[in-house]
Amino acid sequence: MNYPFKKIEKKWQEYWLKNKTFKAEQFSERDKFYILDMFPYPSGAGLHVGHPLGYIASDIIARYKRNKGFNVLHPQGYDSFGLPTEQYAIQTGQHPAVTTEENIKRYRYQLDRMGFSFDWDREIRTSDPGYYKWTQWIFSLLFNSWYDTKSDRARSIKELSEFLEKNGTKKLYAYTNEDYDEISSKTWLSSDEKFKQEFILKFRLAYLSDSYVNWCPGLGTVLANDEVVNGLSERGGYPVEIKKMKQWKLRVSSYAQRLLNGLEEIDWPEPLKEMQKNWIGQSHGARVKFKIKGSKNLIEVFTTRPDTIYGVTFLTLAPEHKLVKDLTTKSNLGNVSQYISKIAKKNEKERLKDVGEISGVFTGTYAIHPFTNKKIPIWISEYVLVEYGTGAIMGVPCGDQRDHDFAKFFKIPITNIFKGVDVSTFAYTEKETFNLINSGFLNGLGFNKAFNKAVESLENINAGKNTITYKIRDAVFSRQRYWGEPIPIYYKNDLPYLIPKENYPVKLPEITKYLPTEDGHPPLGNSKTWAWDTLNKKIVDNKKIDFLNIFPIEKNTMPGWAGSSWYFNRYMDPNNDEFFVDKSALDYWKDVDIYIGGTEHSTGHLIYSRFYQYFLYDLGYVPSQNFAKKMINQGMILGESAIIYKSKKNKNFVSAGIADKNDSIPLHVDIKLVNEKNQLNINEFKNWQEQFKNVKFELENGKFFVDREIEKMSKSKFNVVNPDQICDDYGADTLRMYEMFLGPLEQSKPWNTAGITGVYNFLNKFWRLFHDDKKFCVYEKPSSIESLKILHKTIKKVNSDIDSFSLNTSVSAFMIAVNELSKQNCKNRDVLEPLVILLSPFAPHICEELWFLLGNQSSVSSCNYPIADEKYLINNIKNYPISFNGKMRFNLEISIDLNEDEIKKIVLNDKRTNKYLGNNKPKKIIVVINKIVNIVY
């Protein structure tokens, strides 16, 4: 007999919803516990079995913490702005809001079926105007802030203007990665509005700038660095080009050092921290200024090896470097412009492909070495990146392999500066052991001393300084899309100004076409009345005349991560219309205790969120610098997909064993059409898609085989397993426990239903424990010591497992307990009742039902979690050390209630003792009171 999971699950899901069982108290005397999942993007495909893995783990912990007496905040919501919905809108004309609503309904249905204990009263959606009102507000704060490098925090722009009025740029410690001219307070005060605004823009944390961005023509929008994978867009896989465009950016780079340092303070997985470290990419070095022969300009380069300054034999500029034009001599102009236009035509993918190929061109101009005054040729090459460092490098062929290759290729001399090293074929890149030669005042020094002395001397002649450079770039914040938050900016004389706060949310206009306008503006330009509706009356004096032309409004929208970078704060007070979160709520909930999600967001969402949180902390809006104290990365659940081969020659489908794989196109087929022996059901395949109706097959011994591959679950690979199916067949509790049983949470693993019957059998067995021939049956009399021991051992194990997130081993512990209790035919309340509570975080539906059958009125989620009673844990078997001639050899399991003679007998009979002693009879065996056994022979 199987337990009636369908009936039970429906009953309790309705009960929880009706009674708001999992509502978090807004304020409480109890300790808070905030456990959060990364909220999903509600795509049209619905959830697959991979999505719930993290949700199940967090739900188990949430329920466990509730039973432990914490006031638990366990919310869920939707990251509902995004590209796929918009693409769908472009194709069908359906409003993205409608599609989003439908998708969310489906997600909610699927989530509810799995019995998650989310507090749905706190649901948030990033596309909800009541939410993005505050996303816009945070943008306004970023726009109105700059980074003070002296006090190391963000401050308001007002303070910056005041400073400039008073002091000009003298002793201004403000972060910027743009050039500016020093000015006095006098000049500042006499400057016009346009100059001031443009100047201040160089310091704003949200700023507009002409820069090289990843332009994706396929999607018609720009993308941030983390949204580009291998030169293709992360969404859709379209080619990406580098293009110079005026775009909104966030000055994330100003926080580089704090983002790096902060990693020490948070309990996040090491691999993830490592990835963030690499992404931030700190490197210590120096900026060195080179004078140019016949020019007043200076070239500034960044190097991590100022110690090799005497090995410089050329300088190289990035093709986009701003001095390229000035430095190119007339006779070289032809070559240079040809080279530059060739580089400019390349898209990101071609550029990646050419990495390693050497190319470059000579400008005809020479720089002057700061110490030797020798002439150094200035080159241009694409291996120097304009966005990193200063966009220029000093070429030291003896100490850097790329410089070495470049010098050799263009026959530039290679000067050796390392004693006793041959640099004719390879550069010498070791830092640890060398002595410098041919290096003037650095001769005889090693790396550290030479580094410091070189920097010092450069500083003395005002030709360089110590610098730390980071790889992390400012994040492009504009998207030429419809389905995102409007950026609350309007323009006056081409200068950006904030739309005043009172107008937030700046709502998306209603439009019918989601494509860009004909003159190339983003889709928001399709609305003629939007700007007026948005800015009404507050900016212009009641005059609608030619409004759009006088005060154009920003038509770009924000990227997907704008809404997701602060949502964890909003859950604390999700319906507040007065403020992004009430201060009292922030003071109580503070930060996320455990954040669960995948590593795929390590360089996107998780960096931006940390940046937002630091920023809000600097302005005093949030109490914690780090938004999540602890993070767990759940592994991906992979799907098994089937690959079929289509011959390039005759377009036939060829069985996998005989297919020429170099000469055929591999295609994904629905894994459901393939049996366990990798045989394809040809008839079903023909009916599967219209295009395959009349194709021909080349069989292998009369059969047709496909290859299998384990890969990420995705609709396009036809390998998606839907959790609804599992819920139908086995129930939600089985699905929950099985996903945990599959292996360690952090590990990626292929989905395989082979073992699911094991978990299902366990739950049935558990159910039978409370039943006698279909009738509920539990004894009131006390149970045996053996049963109590099993119970308490399990309680201890499960508690410590959940505390260490080892949820797979606790499932095993439950299986062992139930097996043993069934064997003992234990049906006593004193054992079964605690066991129900113990299991309830894992299998909540069945436990609620049994809890109810046991005669309890309230939900099992509101009672105390059992604590192991030490008295039952005293194991009668314990490991005791055995020593031979006083030296420890091994541990032996001995019953604690045995007397000395019995212990001696066991020791002598143990095979390891025998092995060790051989034929030597022991002279004496000493059993010390605390049961250390000494054998003397």
Next chain:
RNA sequence: GCUCGAGUGGUGGAAUUGGUAGACACGUUGGACUUAAAAUCCAAUGAGCAGCAAUGUUCGUGCGGGUUCAAGUCCCGCCUCGAGUACCA
């Protein structure tokens, strides 16, 4: 190339962090119940050798060394797979 992570039965995976490797589950085989099947229950199950048998014995945690009374676990050198990153000066 660089930076992480991982390699344990037919399979997913345990192993108190240096202490009798293979818990738990799947699968397989055999048995009980049944007219039969399903379900359930019981037993066996790393490999080899010896034995009718209980049992004994050798080899076994990717490969090769090392430390230790004792290594899946620690150290050195490789191999393979996975993830991230990529002309970062």
